[in-house]
Amino acid sequence: MGDNKHHKKGYATEAIQLILNHAFIDLGLERVESKQFINNLVSIKLHEKVGFYKEGVLRNYFLKTVNIMMFLSCL
Template identity: 35%
Template sequence: MRVLESDRLILKPVEETDLQYLLDLRWDAEIVNYLIHEPLSYSDQIKWFNGLTKKDMPLLLWVKQPDGSLERGGTIGLYNINQRHQNAIWKLRIDDKFQNKGFAVESAVMMFTYGFEILNLNKITGTLFANNPGTVKMHKKLGFTNEGLLRDHYYHQGAFKDCVYVGLLKRDFNKENALKYVK
């Protein structure tokens, strides 16, 4: 896969030149408040990049600007892609200056369409903090089903937090319905 593109976004594979941006995104205080994450150094970021396999598809989200330029807007990806069982785990981080503008849903629809139609996945899963209403709402818009609650599963910002395990089946994915939420 080379590039996925919409009128507002381009999703393309992460390159080594993107690693500092990914690290900065990972350490952004606004993003860290709401996402499950492990602290990384730049050296760890390089090890992560060098350890990627065919089972991982991290993409950089580029936002098209009115002047025709592109600005980095986050990262989205499918990980642990299992062709035999036709499933994968998805992850998303949107740069805080591009949040609440529909980019998360739009990029997810692009990624899931690729996953279900090109990779022939049957299921995409993820985890999210149970106390994050915005993320919970977005997953509902996308058609995810809550498949389990992992109590006190993550230690985050000085407290244990519950985590919701969610799944989206190919037959439940309705991209037209999800895209009506894009601004």
């Protein structure tokens, strides 16, 4: 997504960390969830890097032609 010259510079990692800090510290949330397509390994790896973990797989969740999504949570 976006221009390749901006890939692997840590922008997405930093953005997610800021969002999580705001969610947990400023808003006092106890849980944040994220869903990725099961074949989007870059996104899954990024979310795991910032503290999300696999909680489940949602089969036939999005569209009948796209049959599997991964469900990640951060507590």
